[in-house]
Amino acid sequence: MNLTLKIWRQKNASDKGKMVDYPISDVSPDMSFLEMLDVLNEQLINKGEEPVAFDHDCREGICGMCSLYINGEAHGPDRGITTCQLHMRMFKDGDTITIEPFRAKAFPVIKDLVVDRSSFDRIQHAGGFISVNTSGNTIDANAIPINKHDADKSFEAAMCIGCGACVASCKNSSAMLFVGAKVSQFALLPQGQVEATDRVLNMVKQMDEEGFGNCTNTGACEVECPKGISLENIARMNREYLAASLKG
Amino acid sequence: MSGIFNSSIGRKFAMALSAFFLMIFLVMHVSINFTSVFSEELFNELSHFMGTNPLIQGLMQPILIIGVIFHFVMGFILEAQNRASRGSVKYAKNAASANSSWMSRNMLLSGLVILAFLGIHFYDFWVHEMTVKYIEGDMSGLIDPNVADSGFRYYEELREKFVSPVRVGIYVVAFVLLALHLLHGFNSAFQSVGANNKYTKGLKGFSKVYSIGIPALFIFIAVYHHFTH
Ligand code: HEM
Ligand code: SF4
Ligand code: FES
Numbered sequence: 001m002n003l004t005l006k007i008w009r010q011k012n013a014s015d016k017g018k019m020v021d022y023p024i025s026d027v028s029p030d031m032s033f034l035e036m037l038d039v040l041n042e043q044l045i046n047k048g049e050e051p052v053a054f055d056h057d058c059r060e061g062i063c064g065m066c067s068l069y070i071n072g073e074a075h076g077p078d079r080g081i082t083t084c085q086l087h088m089r090m091f092k093d094g095d096t097i098t099i100e101p102f103r104a105k106a107f108p109v110i111k112d113l114v115v116d117r118s119s120f121d122r123i124q125h126a127g128g129f130i131s132v133n134t135s136g137n138t139i140d141a142n143a144i145p146i147n148k149h150d151a152d153k154s155f156e157a158a159m160c161i162g163c164g165a166c167v168a169s170c171k172n173s174s175a176m177l178f179v180g181a182k183v184s185q186f187a188l189l190p191q192g193q194v195e196a197t198d199r200v201l202n203m204v205k206q207m208d209e210e211g212f213g214n215c216t217n218t219g220a221c222e223v224e225c226p227k228g229i230s231l232e233n234i235a236r237m238n239r240e241y242l243a244a245s246l247k248g
Numbered sequence: 249m250s251g252i253f254n255s256s257i258g259r260k261f262a263m264a265l266s267a268f269f270l271m272i273f274l275v276m277h278v279s280i281n282f283t284s285v286f287s288e289e290l291f292n293e294l295s296h297f298m299g300t301n302p303l304i305q306g307l308m309q310p311i312l313i314i315g316v317i318f319h320f321v322m323g324f325i326l327e328a329q330n331r332a333s334r335g336s337v338k339y340a341k342n343a344a345s346a347n348s349s350w351m352s353r354n355m356l357l358s359g360l361v362i363l364a365f366l367g368i369h370f371y372d373f374w375v376h377e378m379t380v381k382y383i384e385g386d387m388s389g390l391i392d393p394n395v396a397d398s399g400f401r402y403y404e405e406l407r408e409k410f411v412s413p414v415r416v417g418i419y420v421v422a423f424v425l426l427a428l429h430l431l432h433g434f435n436s437a438f439q440s441v442g443a444n445n446k447y448t449k450g451l452k453g454f455s456k457v458y459s460i461g462i463p464a465l466f467i468f469i470a471v472y473h474h475f476t477h
Contacts, residue, residue: 006340019340072343098341105335171344171353172330174256204255213333214256214326216355217436223347235444238257242442245252 001027001093005040007052008100010109017109019098029089033076034059034066036088037099053112059084061226064161067168068113069100074165074224082163082226102168106175106210117164119210120178124162126206127199128182130191144190154188157181159227166221166229172213177221179207180233187240197244204241259326264440266319267433271458273312278465284406285472292400296389299377299402320363327356351432358429365422372409410473419470423463430459 002025010017024043027036034056041051057065066083070076076086091097099113107115132138158181166177183200186192192199215234222231252258280298284291298304344353351358380386392398410416434455438444 008340017337069339069341072339072341073346077343077346100339100341103335103337103339105333169347171334171348173333173335174330176256204257208256211333212256213330214260215440216326216330216352217432217439218348218352220344220347231439232444235439235442238261238440239442241255241257242252242261245255245258 001029001088001091001095003027003091003094004096006096006098007113008109009052009112010101011111013108013110019100027088029087031088032059032084033068033070033086033088034084053110053114055114056084061085062161064163067102067115067117067163067165069098069102069168071098074102074168075163075226079223080226080228082161085226102164104164104167104170104173104212106173106212107164107167115164117162119212120162120164120175122210123175123179123203123206124182127195127202128186130186130195132191141191146189150188153232154185157184157188157229157233160185160225160229161227163226165224165226167212169220169224170213170215171218171220172216173211174215174221175207175210175212176215176234176237177225177229177231179203180231180235180237181229183237183240184233187236196240197247200237200240200244204237259322260440263319263322263326264437266315266322267437269311269315270319271430271434271437273315274462278462278469281469282465284403285469288403291406292389292402295402296400299381299389300387316366320359323356323359349432351428352436355429355432358425361422361425362429365418365425368415368418372415376405407473407477410470411477413474416470416474420467423466426466427460427463430463431456434459 002023005022005024006019007022008017009020022040022044024036024040027039031039034054037052037054044051055065055067057063059066061082061084064082066075068075068083070083070086075081075083076090078086078090101107101109101113101115102117103115106119107117110116160178160181162178164178167173167175183203186199187196217231217234219231222229253262280291280294283294386393389400389402390396390398391401391404410419435448435452438448438451
């Protein structure tokens with residue numbers, strides 16, 4: 001396949017940045033999207049040009065490192081996958097593909113397609129954990145009986161890989177799906193109850209401080225999320241938050 | 249409790265509460281208006297009651313006005329914050345229609361049209377009512393306050409308003425936009441207060457009936473009076 005790539009190039013955080021066109025030929029439909037970018041970078045390096053910086057790590061859809069806004073959608077046009085799982089067979093010979101970084105004020109661009117998602121880390125640090133004594137007498141989590149329905153729902157929420165596609169797709173740059181998933185995975189389990197009130201209050205406070213927008217329930221996040229995280233998690237967080245506000 | 253309305257979730261909660269109030273008000277409003285289609289007398293009776301009952305005039309009306317103002321001011325605030333969160337650089341290519349509905353992305357636009365309509369509506373009915381009742385001091389509700397059997401004026405005034413095709417046209421456009429506003433807003437409000445459960449699917453069906461039905465009734469009433477005048 002022969003393609004034209006329109007890629008966002010930006011030297012550093014303070015550079016203005018612009019879209020640059022790159023023709024690329026002999027792309028195999030069996031390549032992954034990131035392999036295609038590897039080929040482009042090899043060509044750029046051989047020509048003595050600066051390769052395109054992009055995030056990636058596991059390349060199998062589990063780490064949440066890869067990002068990219070491809071043809072106007074986070075993780076590209078396919079559903080239920082990350083960019084590293086996107087294949088070139090989703091595109092046609094002669095296509096023009098627009099590749100941009102995830103955009104949000106809370107995700108500033110570091111270089112080219114790489115954005116700083118440490119705002120997510122700070123939200124996690126604010127309460128996305130349970131405090132368990134690991135001094136040698138830890139109780140096996142499996143020893144606590146848990147309702148199967150809740151366990152499943154918790155597991156589904158825990159599938160969030162923190163990629164930020166939800167924020168990138170949202171017209172309000174809201175992080176509610178991510179935070180909703182992180183709050184829900186604990187809210188549904190007995191281990192999460194002890195710190196439940198502080199958790200939701202602190203995580204939402206941090207979310208707001210990082211400058212993410214207000215959810216207007218457009219549902220774009222749920223559609224673009226590679227892990228199929230449901231809007232139910234946002235509603236659950238809203239309940240947790242409203243109840244916690246009354247208490248604390 | 250402190251600071252709840254300074255949080256994004258708290259503000260959306262408040263937004264949803266004001267929206268629920270407005271949605272209940274709409275049901276009441278359309279029910280009364282609809283009586284004008286089949287009974288001049290009933291419409292006049294109800295209008296006179298609503299227009300002169302001290303509880304409704306002194307308590308419910310101020311709450312309604314505050315509710316409307318709160319709703320659109322909060323709508324502007326949320327929208328301004330959301331724009332700021334988006335950052336300064338826009339996507340060169342954004343396939344928004346691939347993941348969300350037009351209604352959900354244009355609540356401000358549909359809201360602004362409704363607001364413009366509310367301006368006209370206030371001028372047409374409310375300012376007139378207030379002038380007659382509280383400035384001119386005529387609480388009788390009669391066509392001629394000096395003639396006891398001249399009959400109530402409300403029905404005639406309503407008919408008069410729908411003679412102009414331009415006004416009926418504006419009315420129709422505004423209510424189409426209200427339908428679009430509600431088609432997203434109805435379910436959104438439930439999600440905002442944390443209600444997303446086994447009833448949500450059924451509620452979505454009901455929301456379509458409500459969101460299209462109520463504005464359609466308003467349009468029907470206007471068009472009916474226009475063509476039967
Ligand atoms: C009778 C009139 C109206 C009704 C019944 C109504 C109803 C609703 C409902 C149900 C919502 C969803 C609330 C939520 O998501 O929690 C909403 C949101 C909204 N409304 Fe209205 N509305 C009305 C008038 C207006 C007006 C006059 C404006 C003026 C600009 C407006 C602007 C907005 C905006 C911007 C939102 C989105 C806010 C958000 O989702 O965060 N609305 N409305
Ligand atoms: S909720 Fe989905 S889109 Fe958002 S960070 Fe988690 S996995 Fe990514
Ligand atoms: S590189 Fe790990 S999820 Fe894509």
